[in-house]
Amino acid sequence: MENLLLLLHGFEAALTPSNLLFCLIGVAVGQLVGVLPGLGPVAGTAMLIPLTYSLGPVPAIIMLAGIFYGAMYGGTITSVLINVPGEGASVITCIDGHQMAKQGRGGSALGAAAIGSFIGGVVAVLCLTFLGPTLAEYALRFGPPEFFSIMVFGLLLLVGLIGKSVVKGMISAIIGMLLALVGQDPATGADRFLFGQIELLEGIDFVVLAIGLFGLSEILTNTEENMDLNKPEKISKMIPPRYEWKPSLMAILRGTGIGGVLGLIPGTSASIAALMSYSLEKKLAKDPSRFGKGAIEGVAGPETANNSYAGAALIPLFTLGIPTSPTIAVLLGAFIMHGLTPGPLLYQKNPDFIWAVVASMFIGNVLLLIMNLPMASWWARIALVPYKLLFPLILLICMVGVYSVNRSLWEVGLTIAFAAIGYLMKKWKLPSAALILSFVLGKNIEFTLVQTLSMSDNGLLVLFQRPISAVLLTLCGIILAVGFYTTIKNKRDNLAADEAA
Numbered sequence: 001m002e003n004l005l006l007l008l009h010g011f012e013a014a015l016t017p018s019n020l021l022f023c024l025i026g027v028a029v030g031q032l033v034g035v036l037p038g039l040g041p042v043a044g045t046a047m048l049i050p051l052t053y054s055l056g057p058v059p060a061i062i063m064l065a066g067i068f069y070g071a072m073y074g075g076t077i078t079s080v081l082i083n084v085p086g087e088g089a090s091v092i093t094c095i096d097g098h099q100m101a102k103q104g105r106g107g108s109a110l111g112a113a114a115i116g117s118f119i120g121g122v123v124a125v126l127c128l129t130f131l132g133p134t135l136a137e138y139a140l141r142f143g144p145p146e147f148f149s150i151m152v153f154g155l156l157l158l159v160g161l162i163g164k165s166v167v168k169g170m171i172s173a174i175i176g177m178l179l180a181l182v183g184q185d186p187a188t189g190a191d192r193f194l195f196g197q198i199e200l201l202e203g204i205d206f207v208v209l210a211i212g213l214f215g216l217s218e219i220l221t222n223t224e225e226n227m228d229l230n231k232p233e234k235i236s237k238m239i240p241p242r243y244e245w246k247p248s249l250m251a252i253l254r255g256t257g258i259g260g261v262l263g264l265i266p267g268t269s270a271s272i273a274a275l276m277s278y279s280l281e282k283k284l285a286k287d288p289s290r291f292g293k294g295a296i297e298g299v300a301g302p303e304t305a306n307n308s309y310a311g312a313a314l315i316p317l318f319t320l321g322i323p324t325s326p327t328i329a330v331l332l333g334a335f336i337m338h339g340l341t342p343g344p345l346l347y348q349k350n351p352d353f354i355w356a357v358v359a360s361m362f363i364g365n366v367l368l369l370i371m372n373l374p375m376a377s378w379w380a381r382i383a384l385v386p387y388k389l390l391f392p393l394i395l396l397i398c399m400v401g402v403y404s405v406n407r408s409l410w411e412v413g414l415t416i417a418f419a420a421i422g423y424l425m426k427k428w429k430l431p432s433a434a435l436i437l438s439f440v441l442g443k444n445i446e447f448t449l450v451q452t453l454s455m456s457d458n459g460l461l462v463l464f465q466r467p468i469s470a471v472l473l474t475l476c477g478i479i480l481a482v483g484f485y486t487t488i489k490n491k492r493d494n495l496a497a498d499e500a501a
Contacts, residue, residue, distance in 0.1 A: 003130055010355030014363055019059050019356065026063035027364045030070020031371060034090070035078055036390070041071035041327045042433070043218045046210035047394070049334050050401030057338040058353055062360040064334050068327050069121060069310040069361065072270060073368045076113045076303055080106055090306075092274045096291060096298030108240040109299045114372040116252040116304035121365040123256050124263065124311025128318065129358055132347070135319040139344035144451035145463050147321075147343075149472035151445050154322045155438055156476050157265075165429075166483030172425070172434035179204055179435075180442025187450050199410050206333040208402060208411050209439060212418025213425075213432050214330075215398045219391050220423045244296045251281050251297040255304030262305075263312025269325050273309040274302035311361065317342050318354065321444070326433035329440045336440075 013019060033044030045067050052060035075090030080097035093113065100109040142150070155173065182193045183203030194200045240248055258280065259273040281297040282288050291298050314331075316322045321343035323329035335342050340350060347354055402415045425432045456462035464470045 003133060006351065006355045007129055007359060009352070010357075010359035011362075013058065013352060013356035014062070014359040019062055019360065020363070022055070022059040022063040023066055023360045023364050024367060026066020027070035027073075027367050028371070029063075030067035030072075031074040031368065033067060034071035034074020034076075040218070041068050042330060043214040044071060045327055045330045045334075046207075046213075047215040047398055047401065049207050049210065049330070049337070050405050052334065052338070053405060057335075057340055057350075058356050060338055061331070061334065061340075061353070061357050064331055065314070065357060065361065066364045068331065069307065069364065070368055072121075072303075072307045072310050073114070073117050073372055076117070076299075077110065077372070080109045080113070080299070090274075090303075091271065092278045092302045093299055095278070096293070096295050099292070099294040100296065100299065103294050105294065105296075108244065108296060111239050111373065112244070112248045112252075112296055112300040113303035114369055116248070116255060116300045117307040117372075118365050118369040119252055120256045120259055120304035120306075120308030121311050121368075122362065124260055124308045125358060125361045125365070127260060127312060128315050128361075132315055132318050132354075132358075135315065136344040136347040139320055142344070142468070143466075144448045144455065145466050145469040146472075148445060148448040148452055149463060149469040149476075150320060150322060151441050151448065153472040153476050153479075154316075154324070155441055155445075156479050166480070166487050168428075168430050169434045169483075172430050172432065173438040176435035176438030177442045177445075179209065180439045181446070186443070186447060199408070204414070204439075205405065205411060206337060206440070207405050208415045209418055210330055210333060210436060211398050211402055212415040213422040213436060214326075216395065216415065216419030217422025217426060217432070219395055220419060221426055223391060240296060247297050248300040251277075251301035252304045254280060254284075255301040256308045259305035259308025259310075260312045263309040263324065264315060265324065270306035270309045273305040277301040277305035318346060319344060321346075323437060323440065326436060329433075329437045333440050 014023065029044065029048065030041070033041060045064055048067060049064065052063060055063075076093055076097070079090040079093040080101050097106075097109045097113070100106060178193070180203075182200050184190065184201065185192055191201070255273075255277040258277045259270075262273045262276070278291075278298055278301060281295075281301045282291045285291065285295070285297065313324045313328050316324050317328050317332060317335075321332070321341065323332045332342060340346065340353065398415070399412055402412050403409070405411070422432050425435070452462060453459065458465065462469075463473055
């Protein structure tokens with residue numbers, strides 16, 4: 001009951017004209033990011049962080065969170081109508097969604113996806129409403145050793161699952177940690193890794209790294225590809241026929257559960273949630289041969305799962321301060337820039353902020369449902385904007401955004417350098433997401449480690465003398481061992497396959 005009262009106060013704040021406007025801007029931009037192939041929620045969120053510098057924490061996070069879950073809606077439209085996924089989680093939707101569009105059932109596919117996305121998103125936010133405070137209260141029992149261990153555990157789990165090679169993931173993570181150490185030592189005030197550049201005294205700005213590594217590098221990569229798109233298929237009625245209601249509803253319910261559970265686990269992604277939902281629907285179907293030929297469950301389930309995932313992924317961020325995906329890591333960076341520290345104390349120190357953001361997510365999902373049902377064909381046409389016009393505009397926005405933060409041309413140059421690094425990382429298949437995650441967590445990991453060592457006379461042994469910390473670090477060792485074993489085994493299998501060929 002107390003949570004409901006707090007949520008009502010949150011609605012009071014979220015429904016003010018300014019916060020409502022920024023919620024609308026966020027979900028609209030998120031929808032646009034999802035529609036445009038080659039961007040995705042990570043790059044979209046990173047590029048627009050500079051625009052929030054002049055805003056307060058509440059409207060800033062409302063807008064950035066709206067971009068995150070709004071992008072999950074937008075990718076569906078181009079997947080169904082022109083067979084081009086706007087972001088990774090919508091790849092699965094292309095399989096049956098575009099086949100439905102070819103059969104004149106594109107409206108049914110988009111309708112089922114929009115309704116499923118709405119249900120999945122709202123259920124996930126309800127979980128955040130009722131589970132978040134309980135988890136935060138439990139997490140208050142954690143001390144520095146537990147927080148250090150859980151951050152290391154989350155980081156290793158993400159590094160192990162993001163890329164195909166644990167070694168490459170570790171390389172990216174180590175680079176990110178080293179970048180996080182640039183500047184002054186928080187304990188002694190000593191200068192570190194400045195290389196004679198006084199501009200690095202306060203460390204590397206998160207905006208500079210995020211925009212260069214994700215925003216500009218995506219542009220460089222996409223300019224190498226042929227991005228010419230076909231005319232979208234025509235849309236019929238947006239509501240599925242009655243005989244498709246039951247299979248759609250069951251797929252939506254299962255997709256909500258899958259996305260909600262995976263959103264709580266570090267190292268997963270909306271793409272994994274969508275893939276698992278599709279696989280489950282195909283296994284449970286009476287006639288699996290329908291899949292790939294226009295099965296509505298193949299659209300409703302995955303689209304629900306990725307939106308449910310987006311809402312649930314905010315629970316570990318709000319309660320523990322742990323990002324479960326690259327986009328959540330970017331949001332964590334935005335929290336820190338606005339003077340907020342995600343974690344259990346956030347519910348005690350900034351309850352008005354928490355409940356305003358949660359309430360805005362209910363409002364945002366309603367706005368997205370309205371934007372997707374009657375306006376789907378209009379959004380699909382946006383994807384047909386020539387990329388020779390679009391990419392220079394995005395580049396200009398990125399550069400102006402970086403310059404506006406500190407009015408520093410040096411930081412603009414550093415952003416371009418990180419863009420080149422991000423481009424090379426994509427070529428060498430090094431996961432840039434691991435770098436950004438370790439960069440965001442790096443300072444907190446260092447800080448909690450210093451606190452842990454200062455509270456004990458046994459050095460690092462204290463980490464194994466506390467049960468929760470010991471279990472988490474043991475799991476870290478298992479993750480590393482399994483990851484290295486899998487990498488070595490895959491290399492051996494590839495060598496054996498090459499020799500046999």
